[in-house]
Amino acid sequence: MLGWLKTRREVAKFCVDLPFDLSAPAFIADPYPSYAWLRENAPAVELQGGGYLLTRYADIRAAFTNSALGNAPSRFSTLAPRNAQKYVAADLASHIPPFLDAPEHKQMRQMVSRSFFNVFNGMGNELDVLAREQIAQLNAGDDLISAASQPFSVIAMCRFCGVASAPEQMKAFTQAFFHLFAPLCDPEVFAQVNTALAAFRAVLAEALQAGPPEGSLLAQMRAFQAQSEGITDVQIVDNCLLVFADGVENIEAGVASLMLVFEQAGIWDDLQSGTLSMELAVREGLRLQTPAQLVPRVAREGIELGGVQIKKDMPVFLALASGNRDGAVFDAPDTFDAARNMSDVMTFGQGRHRCIGETLGIAQLTAMMRAIVELGIRPAAKAMTYQSRIGHRWPDEMFVKIK
Ligand code: HEM
Structure with missing residues (x-):
């Protein structure tokens, strides 16, 4: 199942335990090395506590317009209607x-x-x-x-x-x-x-x-x-x-x-x-x-995202902060450059x-x-x-x- 993991040592180097823990102290201190690793190795990663995290710009962008992903809380949520x-x-x-x-x-x-x-x-x-x-x-x-x-x-x-x-x-x-x-x-x-x-x-x-x-x-x-x-x-x-x-x-x-x-x-x-x-x-x-690092969605039906099969009612988090540093879209993504084209930036979401x-x-x-x-x-x-x-x-x- 974890065939994409290169070595356990490499995982440890980036503080990426699986399923991935969004509350791990090293991730809170600096999430960006983990996002980079996830984009490369596990663009739709399963989370501790349930749900999935999407980290690649292209997958997040597609998720904003995917009708199988909704915002209304799932029937299992305390916030359900x-x-x-x-x-x-x-x-x-x-x-x-x-x-x-x-x-x-x-x-x-x-x-x-x-x-x-x-x-x-x-x-x-x-x-x-x-x-x-x-x-x-x-x-x-x-x-x-x-x-x-x-x-x-x-x-x-x-x-x-x-x-x-x-x-x-x-x-x-x-x-x-x-x-x-x-x-x-x-x-x-x-x-x-x-x-x-x-x-x-x-x-x-x-x-x-x-x-x-x-x-x-x-x-x-x-x-x-x-x-x-x-x-x-x-x-x-x-x-x-x-x-x-x-x-x-x-x-x-x-x-x-x-x-x-x-x-x-x-x-x-x-x-x-x-x-x-x-x-x-x-x-x-x-x-x-990026202040709003992740925005939540709920799978309305079973779908495939980032190569992973996601079941109905599962939460899916879109990592805007990771998309904002994806080298596939932004040149020198970790460098400050106020002259870059800002139209692709996803700080405020899309769609x-x-x-x-x-x-x-x-x-x-x-x-x-x-x-x-x-x-x-x-x-x-x-x-x-x-x-x-x-x-x-x-x-x-x-x-x-x-x-
Ligand atoms: C730096 C400041 C801000 C950031 C980073 C930010 C970020 C975001 C993001 C990422 C979303 C999209 C959430 C999604 O797709 O689920 C959002 C939605 C929203 N924001 Fe902001 N926001 C900021 C400031 C504000 C301010 C000042 C207001 C109001 C005065 C505001 C009002 C809203 C509202 C009403 C929505 C909900 C839109 C909807 O669900 O249709 N935000 N914000």
Whole structure:
């Protein structure tokens, strides 16, 4: 069965035990050597705990349009629609695009997308102003994430969505939400996630009832509801919750990841002088350190992927981070090159579930990195550690010095 394994020693060298363990400490610390080995030797690898991981760019790209792969949770999942009465998490999942397939996906995506762009297109330079305010408060030795990028992203999303609330409370909620994208095995953690999501919903429902500020996401979704059939208040609340959380978690982590990529690439002077575009540097930085490393799908029927037969209801994870470094598509894939063609990069996914908030995410990160360059903030160390979580590559901390 494991005929493609060259030698046990070679497997050990790349920390690749089989079935493959996504939570292995060496993989969390640096997944890229393992991705390279898997692309070469096991492009569809079986995972400990069930499911498969696709690591080649071409297979991932094909998976985005494969109708045999869906987003709705399998009937065995705690998030399955049959559990909607039982768990807040399952009820929430039954309303938001990442967990829906056609036809339900279409209407919810349309509401989020239209409302999102109406708000985004009306934004001025507020992100730049907010980023400068937050970065200006940093002192040498501070943790950039907790002291600046977290308050920045929470305040930005409170304004975007039309919610006035305590940033620390909202941050606890967004953290809970992202548990839905990783296996939910610990009953105690799952209970806490349900409690936090219920409280998150209550805050947004109150803001919706109170009449959200004009031009905010909640107000735009209310307007969409008035023109469409059958959209409920809970669907509005849950989709606002999704956008809020997406605009916080990947952003606060992304700022810290970009700091280290820019430091290692030695591009601070080029960014300061303007010879290098900040937006292109941000996009290339996200290719090298992709925040959403894996996105999940479920096999709707038995299928063959990457030469492996996958049974119905099996989870299949698409390793966007690996696709982003596949040498079959990107020249010198491990090297920073902001001049490369970015159109193939898969940081924000592709196809019918492609990220709706890409423009806002890039704008948030660009504003923060601009303020960081202007105010001379640099990483205090040349390495950092990452949270032990499946699916996302989020740094623990990023201590800074002032140039
Ligand atoms: C650097 C920041 C971000 C990254 C790396 C990122 C990444 C992604 C990825 C990879 C997907 C596709 C998931 C899939 O195919 O299953 C996605 C979907 C999505 N993203 Fe983002 N995202 C970011 C920021 C944002 C922001 C700021 C927002 C909203 C304001 C947002 C809203 C969404 C939504 C609503 C979806 C679901 C689309 C659907 O399922 O139809 N994202 N994101």
